[in-house]
Amino acid sequence: MARPHAPRGQGRARVIDAALELFAEHGVSGTSLQMIADHLGVTKAAVYYQFHAKEDIVLAVVESAFDEMRGTIADAEAAASADDATGVALAGLVDLIIGHRQVMASVSRDPELGRILESHEAFNSLTSRLGELLLGPVPDTRRRVAASVIGGLAHAAADPLLADIDDAVLREQLLHLGTLLLSSGSPTRTKATS
Amino acid sequence: MARPHAPRGQGRARVIDAALELFAEHGVSGTSLQMIADHLGVTKAAVYYQFHAKEDIVLAVVESAFDEMRGTIADAEAAASADDATGVALAGLVDLIIGHRQVMASVSRDPELGRILESHEAFNSLTSRLGELLLGPVPDTRRRVAASVIGGLAHAAADPLLADIDDAVLREQLLHLGTLLLSSGSPTRTKATS
DNA sequence: GTCTATAAAGGGATAGAC
DNA sequence: GTCTATCCCTTTATAGAC
Incomplete structure (x- = not known):
């Protein structure tokens, strides 16, 4: 697949950590990709590079x-x-x-x-x-x-x-x-x- | 002050009933005013006539x-x-x-x-x-x-x-x-x- | 009291530059 | 690998017609 692997995969892991924290605090519906990106100090597009959809983040969490x-x-x-x-x-x-x-x-x-x-x-x-x-x-x-x-x-x-x-x-x-x-x-x- | 059912008329009570059901099923963040309106078979504007904001519905519920x-x-x-x-x-x-x-x-x-x-x-x-x-x-x-x-x-x-x-x-x-x-x-x- | 229409903002998602 | 810019859709909320 065209999906890039996660070498020292810090990207994916960092997204997962941020999402976990925000999901627990605001719920999945109450957490936007923008919130996740802001929490990491990156842009939404950077998050989408790691996960192609919000549901994928949820499953990874x-x-x-x-x-x-x-x-x-x-x-x-x-x-x-x-x-x-x-x-x-x-x-x-x-x-x-x-x-x-x-x-x-x-x-x-x-x-x-x-x-x-x-x-x-x-x-x-x-x-x-x-x-x-x-x-x-x-x-x-x-x-x-x-x-x-x-x-x-x-x-x-x-x-x-x-x-x-x-x-x-x-x-x-x-x-x-x-x-x-x-x-x-x-x-x-x-x-x-x- | 009976409100087991609101057969007709009591707009606020009907909104509250619908919201209660949807909040329980989807959470507050996962429930839009459109969903509440659809559930009642009315338009969003009809809901806004009864409550000026989503938070007011939550408090009423x-x-x-x-x-x-x-x-x-x-x-x-x-x-x-x-x-x-x-x-x-x-x-x-x-x-x-x-x-x-x-x-x-x-x-x-x-x-x-x-x-x-x-x-x-x-x-x-x-x-x-x-x-x-x-x-x-x-x-x-x-x-x-x-x-x-x-x-x-x-x-x-x-x-x-x-x-x-x-x-x-x-x-x-x-x-x-x-x-x-x-x-x-x-x-x-x-x-x-x- | 309920509708249509619309504004204004935000959300998910993609393309493509760098 | 991360950004800018954008698209399209949904959301909240308001104005005004009926």
């Missing part, structure tokens, strides 16, 4: 996090029991959230980012596999709600109010809360829910 | 939910003990989330919406008071993280995957999970945190 997620999910799916699988998936997800705070927060919150990812089958497959791992073999209502709240962990990790908490401590807290959510016994006297 | 939140917070602050205050605040927040799923999800996720609200002192005061109620008098790290994850409850309530769960059941589940998050005892049995 999430790529490394999703590569890691692929590995985690494969590990979890190879676990001996369903409970082990859930545990591995949760721990992997928390690690992912800690290691890619801004990306994971954007993925879980940004509607436009979600729509772009949904249009790529590889991402759909990953998220549905992760969903199945967290839900377990017999997803009842309680578990389904809990799994959905797990998405809130990414939100918390990117919360500016928690920016002072260091990674190891936050990781431990999120893992604790995630485990709690997934293992909470009987809520109250719940009736059958259809 | 969140207004009723925040009115309710004001009442809840006042109730909670009048509670006898700090624990009671937290309980009342959490229950009120869950009710708010159930009664205004789309608004609360947008408030907790949308960066542009957050920026608009932050520029209005009345909203800042409300959210910081709610934060203090959820954190309690002595906010340690565990409690701070948990309070942040509470924001994930709104996310779950608007999750399309949970759309089949009826309000009463979802309310019960969210209240249970929220209580669990705020009361989780010893975070770590594994190792000391630094």
